[in-house]
Amino acid sequence: MQERKLTKKDYFVVSSMLFALFFGAGNLIFPLHLGQLAGHNWLPASLGFLVTGVLLPLLSVLAIAVTRSKGVYDVGLPLGSGFALAFMVLIHATIGPLFGTPRTATVSFAVGFAPLLPEKFQHLALFGFSAVFFLLAFLLSYKENKIVSNLGKLLNPVFLVLLFLVFVVAFLNPLGNPAEVASTKEYLHGAFTNGFLEGYNTMDALAGLAFGVTVVSAVRSMGQKKESSVAKVTAKAGVLSMAAVALIYLLLIVVGAMSLGKFKVSADGGVAFSQLVNAYAGVFGQALLATLLTLTCLTTAVGLVAAFAQDFHEHFPKVSYHTWLAFSCLASFLTANFGLQQIIAWSTPMLMFLYPLSMVLILLSVFSPLFHKDSAVYFGVVLFTVVPAFFDMVVAFPAVVSQSAFGKAVAAFRLHYLPFASMGLSWLVPALVGLALGLGVYAFKRVQGKVNVQVLEEE
Known part of the structure; x- marks a missing residue:
């Protein structure tokens, strides 16, 4: 039509x-x-x-x-x-x-x-x-x-x-x-x-x-x-x-x-x-x-x-x-x-957790035709995003959480091990690592699939 x-x-x-x-x-x-x-x-x-x-x-x-x-x-x-x-x-x-x-x-x-x-x-x-x-x-x-x-x-x-x-x-x-x-x-x-x-x-x-x-x-x-x-x-x-x-x-x-x-x-x-x-x-x-x-x-x-x-x-x-x-x-x-003021104060931690996840899912969705919506790419990016995003959420909570022993331990860990943590972007580099790994698995599966097809044709 x-x-x-x-x-x-x-x-x-x-x-x-x-x-x-x-x-x-x-x-x-x-x-x-x-x-x-x-x-x-x-x-x-x-x-x-x-x-x-x-x-x-x-x-x-x-x-x-x-x-x-x-x-x-x-x-x-x-x-x-x-x-x-x-x-x-x-x-x-x-x-x-x-x-x-x-x-x-x-x-x-x-x-x-x-x-x-x-x-x-x-x-x-x-x-x-x-x-x-x-x-x-x-x-x-x-x-x-x-x-x-x-x-x-x-x-x-x-x-x-x-x-x-x-x-x-x-x-x-x-x-x-x-x-x-x-x-x-x-x-x-x-x-x-x-x-x-x-x-x-x-x-x-x-x-x-x-x-x-x-x-x-x-x-x-x-x-x-x-x-x-x-x-x-x-x-x-x-x-x-x-x-x-x-x-x-x-x-x-x-x-x-x-x-x-x-x-x-x-x-x-x-x-x-x-x-x-x-x-x-x-x-x-x-x-x-x-x-x-x-x-x-x-x-x-x-x-x-x-x-x-x-x-x-x-x-x-x-x-x-x-x-x-x-x-x-x-x-x-x-x-x-x-x-x-209280709504804004308590919404900020949740947004620090949800926005990185939403950003990577939005970008993966927009570019999904390039990798045929392969779940391995999604899994790699989201897995490597969710943990640092959780850390950012904990640190962004009001003092009752962020200044607790757990909150201080999380803050020290992310600052020491995760790039851009001081900017509230500790998820960025891990997400890129997850993307590279996910695309690697996708490429391997594509190559393996072609090899299998070729073997079947030869048989």
């Missing part, structure tokens, strides 16, 4: 879908905070951030297209069903009720409402706000309908227009010169690497693995039959959408650096964004931001809890979709009440 030639409108639809998939509230606060941390070293920090915050998410969607996967489970399947299931559970738990979904409520509250309330009432207010927030998320995702998606289509453009106005005002009336503001100690000499690691916090590479099938399915529904065509369309639309995301990231990072002319480095990006809005628009701007950000985050939360419930119901069908949905909303509500 002949493929339909896509129009510019088709490409725009796919690009818009990708943008909506990757851009949420968390994508606002982390680049802004990065700008404050990096100071005058904002450019190398930005480049590192764009690798894990833009390039990797795009590759994650391409990985779904290239491997013809139906979701994150299929990406891990070359290593066996047990690994694939464990990997799927970890990904969905991380972008779902453990960290990602609760963050939709805590970012809304921290950026929008907390600055309007006395500090002594904020814990109680967060409890009430998150309870209503996740009750609405549960009700809106109970039955599949287009209300939320249509609401998102309306709210996201309005929010982006307001964000654009913030950029215009910030650059016309800069709070400071980004080339002259101080850099924090970590970013004086390791700006690129720290920016690279900061990109983990967006969780977009994990989201790409979980939701990329939605985009790929949309491309196929437009009449693209060949897998090469699906990958090509996804790549073209992805470059357009991720270029827009990259531009917003760069502007946010620069604005964050400029804010140091008036403010100190904030505890997190939520505080920084609130300070900026108040500085330029006062209480009215804060109230408008609170309303719009909450509605935008609610649409994101609905998508996350629904995706969690759908995937878990598919793999654990004895538990109904509605039960998984209720579990996701309740767990997200409980986690949200630890507050934004």
Whole structure:
């Protein structure tokens, strides 16, 4: 069957879908905070951030297209069903009720409402706000309908227009010169690497693995039959959408650096964004931001809890979709009440473990046609990645774990034996070693196979 030639409108639809998939509230606060941390070293920090915050998410969607996967489970399947299931559970738990979904409520509250309330009432207010927030998320995702998606289509453009106005005002009336503001100690000499690691916090590479099938399915529904065509369309639309995301990231990072002319480095990006809005628009701007950000985050939360419930119901069908949905909303509500700073502090270790695994699986998936998706290559890379990634996770935990006897022993071992451990990249060299070994086994099997065929032919 002949493929339909896509129009510019088709490409725009796919690009818009990708943008909506990757851009949420968390994508606002982390680049802004990065700008404050990096100071005058904002450019190398930005480049590192764009690798894990833009390039990797795009590759994650391409990985779904290239491997013809139906979701994150299929990406891990070359290593066996047990690994694939464990990997799927970890990904969905991380972008779902453990960290990602609760963050939709805590970012809304921290950026929008907390600055309007006395500090002594904020814990109680967060409890009430998150309870209503996740009750609405549960009700809106109970039955599949287009209300939320249509609401998102309306709210996201309005929010982006307001964000654009913030950029215009910030650059016309800069709070400071980004080339002259101080850099924090970590970013004086390791700006690129720290920016690279900061990109983990967006969780977009994990989201790409979980939701990329939605985009790929949309491309196929437009009449693209060949897998090469699906990958090509996804790549073209992805470059357009991720270029827009990259531009917003760069502007946010620069604005964050400029804010140091008036403010100190904030505890997190939520505080920084609130300070900026108040500085330029006062209480009215804060109230408008609170309303719009909450509605935008609610649409994101609905998508996350629904995706969690759908995937878990598919793999654990004895538990109904509605039960998984209720579990996701309740767990997200409980986690949200630890507050934004605690969620970020405890999500970092998990991301230090999951992101290396996700990166190598994404790259293996994209290039899998070159080695015929051979399990030996997958096994070699993942085996040599998972142990140092675990070490990085232990060291990244809050002091209760990282400063324990076990934590200190792990830290000493990785610093002594693993290259780039001080940068949080102790998995990099072992992963390359695993790749070399895996490709060696694959090449040996290919040669052995040809020899066996030749012997059979001679007989």
